[in-house]
Amino acid sequence: MTKEQGAFRTIGELSKELSIKPHILRYWEDQFAMLTPLKRAGARRHYRPEDVIMVKTINRLLNEEGYTIKGARKFLASRRKGPEMVEDAPQAAAASLPLMTGDAPDNGVILAELKAIRDRLSHALDAA
Incomplete structure (x- = not known):
């Protein structure tokens, strides 16, 4: 039986759907106040x-x-101030951040995003 897209999920159902153990989901609740x-x-x-x-x-x-x-x-906190999160678009986050405005996100967030991009490119080059 598959639930509809908008239905509530129990911790067990979400755990199976995403292949994440329930104790990890409970830990994330402690670490991410917005969850x-x-x-x-x-x-x-x-x-x-x-x-x-x-x-x-x-x-x-x-x-x-x-x-x-x-x-x-930090990334999620900056996103909550800006446009809504896009679930399946990893690159959309970086593309939607302002470059040179007075309302720019924290430099640490930008640095973390740049490092993530660097790592993805490095993995892609290693695979090629």
């Missing part, structure tokens, strides 16, 4: 569609792009 699933009776977690997008974004940043938890936290 707040609903907690029902018995502290059962129910992830809303926006929570699922947040978890997918955190997973992408940490496990695919090589961010540290601190760097991912």
Whole structure:
């Protein structure tokens, strides 16, 4: 049985869907204040569609792009001030950041993004 796109997910369902162990998801709740699933009776977690997008974004940043938890936290904080997150567009984040405005994000965030791009390019060159 497959749930609809907008349905709530339990921690077990989300864990299986993303191949992430439940204790990792609980740890991420502690580390990322913006990740707040609903907690029902018995502290059962129910992830809303926006929570699922947040978890997918955190997973992408940490496990695919090589961010540290601190760097991912800064990146997500800067994104919450700007345009909405795009779940399946890793390059969209860097492309949407302003280059030379007075409202520019923290230099540490830019540096972390540049390092992630460098690492992706290095991996691509090694594979070629």
